[in-house]
């Protein structure tokens with residue numbers, strides 16, 4: 059029997075360019091996948107509204123996983139309703155979707171976020187503290203997309219004092235300027251603590267001493283979040299406060315549904331950040347996409363068969379998917395290792 063691929067993919071800095079959010083280099087491959095009937099399941103920290111808009115742009119009509127595994131939206135009729143029962147997965151009907159809820163509702167996350175902030179005495183800002191203009195400034199999103207990014211249901215993205223994002227917002231608020239030149243504020247990362255944000259401040263270190271180490275601050279916050287039954291992960295730009303959910307748990311559920319529907323499947327997973335690791339752990343062919351500077355972010359675990367792209371963002375995405383679709387697929391089918399770097 060032919061082996062069927064199912065692709066699970068992160069968006070930011072994986073299928074989409076880190077800076078421009080474009081996906082031009084992946085277009086021909088997406089077209090090919092559509093022709094071949096290979097599903098591309100988006101698996102992102104973005105909100106449902108953002109992901110829906112991007113799926114439409116990408117021409118995808120498959121399930122998608124939002125807010126770091128907080129929920130799975132499955133188009134109505136995509137899987138037979140009897141399949142959910144068979145898989146032991148409970149669903150909620152939500153408009154044109156069957157919804158699998160795995161996350162903690164946003165109002166609860168926000169109230170715990172505030173409690174943590176008070177308890178640790180560290181200045182931190184979440185999306186719930188920001189207006190759309192401020193989200194646009196720190197993320198590089200357009201105003202419209204920033205509005206969609208604020209419609210959170212299961213995940214609070216946040217950043218800490220000492221980060222470029224925090225200092226930018228502070229400066230904007232102090233100066234009363236609705237817009238300052240954000241581009242001049244950020245530059246591509248050198249090797250630094252701030253690599254995880256993908257950006258770095260150029261000019262605001264004013265000699266008043268080093269900015270607080272983000273990892274030290276985070277180590278104070280994490281145990282308190284855990285006490286509330288929540289977790290914190292690092293995305294490509296922000297930290298994320300979520301319930302006891304992650305991308306991997308969501309992917310496992312969809313894998314089960316695809317298996318029941320299609321028989322044997324091979325799951326490909328593509329991501330670039332620590333919050334993608336739970337997804338990369340549970341797929342058959344994991345891919346770590348390079349960051350804009352060509353490096354790979356540190357991820358919390360190891361897999362010998364992890365494939366690393368040499369190209370960043372959608373270029374790297376296309377590189378990896380083409381690799382799997384190429385003649386080398388025969389070696390995957392026989393289970394030979396595909397680890398290493400793609401060098402073409």
Ligand SMILES: [Mg+2]
Nearest residue numbers: 070071294330
């Ligand atoms: Mg990413």
